[in-house]
Amino acid sequence: MDPLTTTAAAGMRSRLETLDLLANNLANVSSPGFKADREAYSLYMAEESLLASEEGGIPQTSAPVIETHHTDYGQGLLTSTGNSTDLALSGTGFFQVDGPNGTLLTRNGRLQVTRDGRLTTMDGYALSTVEPRRIRLNPEAPFSVDPDGTVRQDGAAMGRLKLVNLGSKAQAARREGLYFSLDARGVQGLTEARAEVRxxxxxASNYSASEAAVKLVGVLRQFEALQRASQLGAEMSRRAVEEVARVTA
Structure with a gap:
């Protein structure tokens, strides 16, 4: 395969991967606390091609690939709902949650008070507290939450929500829903967040439908251009074969 076709094919593949990220972002535009995924590009060259080039062979073609994608933790717009069970964080940080397999982090503050008085996410995961004792509320009575995360009911402090920041080298993995998980080292590196609870x-999600529309148009135009380049490479190869094979008088 000629270099033009190889590069164009690799570019089309990277555009398809970008489309997958875009689709997931778009599907969560209305999800509270959602953090968008962004792509980071690099150039790939197989080890064999790299060695051949270094040993004086023909320079090999490098192919564009999505090297990795990263999560944009930028804050979304805070919107008032008037519901006492809705909490938002203003500033950097996460709610720490007791997941089924360990610690989870989330910015989704849509909560509920269960019949037994536990303050949990809509998936039933209890919110971690600074104190070892978890919060127990009277589900029939109102409660309030201070900016520092202290939950009060009937004037008494029932516990303080644990608000945390990621460590400088922590790698959070996205999990089903609006959660992030950490390995044991990442959990140990969590620090107290200075975010305020509202x-x-x-x-709101930090990704908008308008941004998705602009990105989608760009991806489609780039894919079309790469497709035309691939077709041009194939046509050039066909003509080269036909011209070389032609017998002249």
Whole structure:
């Protein structure tokens, strides 16, 4: 395969991978606390091609690939809901949650009070507290949450929500829903967050439908251009074969 076709094919593949990220971002535009994924590009060259080039062979073609994708933790717009069970974080940080397989982090503050008085996410995961004792509320009575995360009911402090920041080298993995998980080292590296809790509000997704529309148009145009380049490479190869094979008088 000629270099032009190889490069164009690799570019089309990277555009398809970008489309997958875009589709997931777009599907979560209305999800509270959602953090968008962004792509990072690099150039790939097989080890064999790299060695051949270094040993004086024909320079090999490098192919564009999505080297990795990263999560954009930028804050979304805070919108008032008036619901006491809706909490939003203003500033950098996460709610720490007791997941089924360990610690989870989330910015989704849409909560519920269960019949037994536990303050949990809509998936039933209890919110971690600074104190070892978890919060127990009267589900029939109102409660309030201070900016530092202290939950109060009937004037008494029932516990303080654990708000955390990722460590400088922590790698959070996205999990089903609006959660992130950490390995044991990442959990140990969590630090206390200075974010403020806003009761009666929710944080919107930091990805908008308008941004998705602009990105989608760009991806489609790039894919079409790469497809035309691939077709041009194939046509050039065909003509080269036909011209070489032609017998002249």
């Amino acid at each position: 009761q009666g509000s929710l944080e």
